[in-house]
Amino acid sequence: MPLLLCPQCGVGMKEVERRGVLIDVCPQCGGVWLDRGELEKLLAEARAVERAYEEEREAYYRKEGKPYKKKKGFLEFFDLFD
Known part of the structure; x- marks a missing residue:
């Protein structure tokens, strides 16, 4: 059971x-x-992946000589609860 x-x-x-x-x-x-604590662990992992993606995106824009503007991610919603 x-x-x-x-x-x-x-x-x-x-x-x-x-x-x-x-x-x-x-x-x-x-x-x-x-x-308890599992949501925080999953969010930490998701934030790490999002950070890596943003770093890659920023590097690409710099290489192309284009202006870079950070997009708001869906994880920022969870920052309201800190």
Whole structure:
């Protein structure tokens, strides 16, 4: 028997590893359950990827001699909760 039941549909949730973090996912409705600290770990990884992308983009624009303007990323939404 699974350790956690989905609060939405009551089906047993499965543990899935994503980028080194174990998250619980409902196989029926697709709901996701994060334990304490897991969201922060996933956000830190996503911010690192976003930073690397921005650095590559900035280097490309510099090489081409074009003006560079940083785009706002979707992760900035989560900065409201800090």
